[in-house]
Amino acid sequence: MAPELVAAAEEAADIAGRFIMPFFRSGLVVDGKADASPVTEADRGAEIKLREFLAARFPEHGIWGEEFGADRADAEWVWLLDPIDGTRAFITGRPLFTTLISLMHRGRPVLGIIDQPATRERWMGVAGQRTRFSGPFGGVVGARPCAALTEAELGCTAPDIFAAEQLAGFERLRGACKRATWGGDAYGYGLVALGSLDVVCEGTLKPWDWAALQPVVAGAGGCLTDWAGRELGFESGGDVVALGDPALLPEVVSLLA
Template sequence: MGDLIRVAHLLADAARPATLEHFRSTGLEADNKRPADFDPVTEGDRAAERAMRDVLAAERPDDAIIGEEYGTKEGTSGLTWVLDPIDGTRGYLSGTPTWGVLIAAGPQSGPVVGIIDQPYIGERFIGAPNHATVTGPHGTGALRTRAARPLSQSILFTTFPEVGSDAERAAFDAVADQAQLVRYGCDCYAYALLAAGQIDLVIEAGLNSYDIQAPIAVIQAAGGIVTDWDGNPVHNGGRVIAAANRDIHQQAMEILRSKMR
C-alpha cells in the first residue's frame, strides 16, 4: 500500500505541469471526441496522461492501465491504474479551476488508492485504507465527511443539470426538491468537497470507470459511501450516488429507486 501511495503521488506530480502549461492559455484548442455532442479533449489532457504513463512504465511496469485518452494497457500484477488526466475538460477549456486529475489503483474488485488533484489551486485529496488527507493552501489536514443530518439540510451537487435521461433527471429532481441547496458544474471537485466535509451528496449518471474510481477511494477513506443508485458497487461506472454517511445515502437512494421503478 505504501508503494501505491508513493507512485500515486508521483503520477499527480507529473500531471501537474503538463496540465498547467496549457490551462488558461489564450491559444488552447480542443478536439471534439463526440460529434453528436460536445466532448472536448485538449493537449493538456493528452500530455498529462502521457506523463503519468511514463511514470508507470518506470515504476510499476507490470501493472495494467486504463486511461481516458490512450485506452487500456494489459498487466500481469493483478493491479490496474485508472487515469483521467483532466476530469472536467469543459471547465479546463473555460478557465474555471474545478477540473482535476484523477488517479486510482486497485484490483478488479475496485480501487484501494485514489487521488483527486487540482493543480491550479494546489490541492491534493488522497484516500487509501487508514489514510485520508488533503494538502493545499491551508497546509495538510485530515479528510472527514459530514455527520448524518436530514436530507432537508443537505447540500447536493451534480455536474450537468440534465443529469442523464429524462427518467434519471426526474429521479434526481425528486432528491433535489428535498435538499436545502443544489449546485451544478464542479465535475470531480464536487467529490473532493464531499470528502472534505463541505457537502453531503453527489448524484450523477452515465459515468465511466475513470470518472469515479479515484473519488470512490478518497470518499470511502474519509468515511463516506459511493454506490450505484441501487446500492451496488459502481467502480465500473454508471449511475452514481456519493454520500457523506450511510444515513443520508439511504434517504437519497430510496427516492432515486422509487422514481426509477
C-alpha cells in the same frame, strides 16, 4: 498498501500537474470527441506522461486511461487515469478541474488521488486509511453528519450529465435536499470529504471518473455507491452517488429508484 504504490501515485499527480498548468488559460485549441465532449492537447499529453511513468515503474500493471484506452485491463493491478476531469472547466479558465489517478486491485479501487494543480489541493485516499488532504486554503478531512436530506447541500456537475431515464430520480432527490449547487466535477467529491457538501449525485460516469473518488470519500467517513446503494466496480453502470453521512443512503436510494 505498499508505500511505493502510494509514492508513485503522488509522483504521477505531480508529473501531470507540471504538464497541464502551462496550458491553463492559454487559449489552447479545443477538439471534440465522438461523444461531443471536449479534449485538448493538455488532456492527451498529460495522459501520455502518466502512462510512460507508470509503465516504466510497474510494467506488470495494467493501465486504462480516458484518452488512450486500456492496456491489460484484466491485470491484477490496474491504474485508471483521467488526466483532466472537468475539461469544460479547464477550457473556460475555472480552477475546478482535477487530475484523477486510481489503482484498482482485482477490479476494486484501493487508492485514489483527486489533484487540483491550480489551487495546489490534493486528496489522497487509501483503502482502510484516513483520507489525507493538503492545500493552501485550509480544510479538515471529515464528512459531516447530516440528520435529514432537508438539511443537505447537494452538488452536481450539470443537468445534462444524466441520461433521460435518470432525470426523474435526480429531480426527486434534488427536491428533497436543502439546496443544489452546479459545477465542480470530481472537485465536488473532495468537498464531501471536507464536510462542505453532503450529497453528490451524477450519471453516465466511466470507471476513470469514479474510481479515484471512492477511497477519498470512504476514507473521510462517507460512502460512494451506485444509485441502488451497491459497491462500484468495473461491472457498474455510470450512476454514482456520494454521501457524507451514510445513514442517508436508504432514503436516497428510494428517491432515485
